[in-house]
Amino acid sequence: MDAATASAGQDMPQPRAAGSAPEGALLGAAAALFAASAAATIAWSMSMATMGAMPMPGGWTLSMAWMPMDGQSWPGVAAAFLGMWAVMMPAMMTPTLTPMLQRYRRAAAATAALRLGWLSAGVAAAYFLVWTAFGLPVFALGAALAAAAMQWPALARAAPFAAGLLVLGAGVLQFTAWKARQLACCRETPLPGRIMPPTTATAWRHGLRLGMHCVRCCLGPTAVLLALGFMDLRVMAVVTAAITTERLAPAGLPVARAVGALAIAAGLFLAVRAVGL
DSSP, rough: OHHHHHHHHHHSOOOOSHHOOOOOOOOOOOOHHHHHHHHHHHHHHHHHHHHEEEEEETTTTEEESSOHHHTTTHHHHHHHHHHHHHHHHHHHHHHHHHHHHHHHHTTTTTSSHHHHHHHHHHHHHHHHHHHHHHHHHHHHHHHHHHHHHHHHHHHHHHHHHHHHHHHHHHHHHHHHHHHHHHHHHHHHSSTTTTTOOOOOHHHHHHHHHHHHHHHTTHHHHHHHHHHHOOOOOOHHHHHHHHHHHHHHHHSSSHHHHHHHHHEEEEEEEEHHHHHHO
C-alpha cells in the first residue's frame, strides 16, 4: 500500500463502536435518572407520612395510599398510586438496568453513537413500562386487602401474621430453580457475542422482555417490600440493595440464596411476634 492509499484510508469515516464516551453518557444518564427518582420518592414518602395512617386491630397501621380520601374516587386513587409506583421504580431498578443496557449496547455496537443512545432509551422506556403496568395488579390486590381489613376486624388482626408468612414465602422462593432461571436471564441477556439488529422495534421488544424477566425475578423482594411497607424508605433501601447485589455480584445465585435465608428468618420472627401479640 502506497502513502496516498494509506492517507485516503485514514480519511475515510470508520464505523464507531460503543466506546468510552457513549458509555460515559449512559452512566451519566443513569445516575441522573436515579437521583431524580430517588429525590421524588423521598419527597413523596415524606408527604404521605404527614397525612398519617389508620391504626388497625393487630397493632399495625393502614397506609392511606390504598384508600380514597378527601373526596377521591377509586380511579383517582389508582392513578395516584401508579404515578408514585412509576416514580419509585427507577430509583429501585436503575442500578440493575444499567448493566443490561451496557450489554445491549455492546450487542448493537456497530450503530452510530447518537442512534445507539436513542435505542438504549427505548429499551429503558419499555423496561419501565412493564414495571409500571405491574403496579396495576399490585394496587388492585392491596386495595382489596385494605378494604377487607377495614370491614372485618378479625382479618385485620391476622394481617401481621400473614405479612410474616408472606416474607417467609418470599425467602423460600429465592431458593427455587425458577428463581435461578429468572436471575440468569437478568444477569446474562443478551448473551455475550450476540448481535442485535439496531432497530427501534428490536429495542422495544428487548426492553419489554427484560422488564418481564425482571418483574418475575423480583417477585420475592417485591413481596417483602409490600409486606413490610412500601412507603418505608428504610425497607425500600434494603430491598433495593438486595436486588442490586444479587444482580451485580460475581456470584449472584449464592447472594440470592443468602437474601432468601435472611427473609426466611425475618418472616419467622414476624410471624412468631404476631402470634404473641
